[in-house]
Amino acid sequence: MILSYYRGQVTKFQSLPGAMAAVGIALRAPTLSGSPEALDRVLQQISREHPGSFCRRPYVPIAYHSHHMEKIGLAYEKLIKRHLVRNASMGVPMYSTITCDVIASPAELDADYWRRTLDSQVCFYPAVKSLVSQTTENRVFVEIGPHSTQSTPLRDIFRNCDGSSRLDYIPTLVRNRDQWICWRSMVAAGRFSQISHAIRGAMIEDTGTRPAWQENGEIENSDTTRFWESGRLNHQIKNRLGGTVLSLNAYAGF
Numbered sequence: 001m002i003l004s005y006y007r008g009q010v011t012k013f014q015s016l017p018g019a020m021a022a023v024g025i026a027l028r029a030p031t032l033s034g035s036p037e038a039l040d041r042v043l044q045q046i047s048r049e050h051p052g053s054f055c056r057r058p059y060v061p062i063a064y065h066s067h068h069m070e071k072i073g074l075a076y077e078k079l080i081k082r083h084l085v086r087n088a089s090m091g092v093p094m095y096s097t098i099t100c101d102v103i104a105s106p107a108e109l110d111a112d113y114w115r116r117t118l119d120s121q122v123c124f125y126p127a128v129k130s131l132v133s134q135t136t137e138n139r140v141f142v143e144i145g146p147h148s149t150q151s152t153p154l155r156d157i158f159r160n161c162d163g164s165s166r167l168d169y170i171p172t173l174v175r176n177r178d179q180w181i182c183w184r185s186m187v188a189a190g191r192f193s194q195i196s197h198a199i200r201g202a203m204i205e206d207t208g209t210r211p212a213w214q215e216n217g218e219i220e221n222s223d224t225t226r227f228w229e230s231g232r233l234n235h236q237i238k239n240r241l242g243g244t245v246l247s248l249n250a251y252a253g254f
Contacts, residue, residue: 018063069119077115100126138166
């Protein structure tokens with residue numbers, strides 16, 4: 001939370017105009033980041049040399065993971081340095097898209113490392129390849145986020161692996177689909193069952209906790225519950241007819 005908070009704060013001071021192009025992330029489709037003019041020239045060249053290729057430029061006014069981030073990166077490093085807590089050991093293996101390898105010690109996750117997640121290239125393909133090559137065991141990649149963003153990149157990487165192990169991808173949420181349906185039905189639990197992966201059903205079965213307005217798709221109309229919140233001063237002003245007349249001081253700052 002702290003890392004994300006300060007990341008958002010420092011990017012407010014990024015004055016250089018930037019842009020990003022969603023040409024992709026994986027082996028056959030890199031993501032581009034830089035100045036708008038340079039990016040336009042590159043996209044035009046790609047369109048000429050590879051007609052029909054996918055090139056999409058979302059509205060992102062900041063060139064993340066580029067040299068544009070270097071100045072604010074130093075400020076980011078200073079801000080987060082005093083908040084970092086170093087654990088005794090890594091709880092689970094962490095494969096880094098910065099180092100392209102496994103993080104063996106918490107000491108590696110210092111302020112300099114997190115700064116590089118802001119201004120350095122994202123080595124997504126090498127990191128996933130490193131993870132897959134470490135073992136021949138079957139792997140399940142679960143993406144936790146608002147959409148299945150890594151679906152195409154990961155499947156591109158899977159196709160370029162040697163096939164010695166089974167690799168599956170499961171998103172938890174999909175854009176424009178109800179979050180409860182995604183998590184509790186085919187997208188999450190159902191997909192785990194299809195690949196014969198045991199899960200604890202109780203962890204996702206939360207029957208009875210879903211608000212009524214989410215079950216029905218609209219806010220439940222009820223006259224039995226009071227939703228209005230009003231302070232004493234506001235209540236007295238609205239109901240002052242026939243009541244106590246407030247002094248002018250009561251209106252100060254209202």
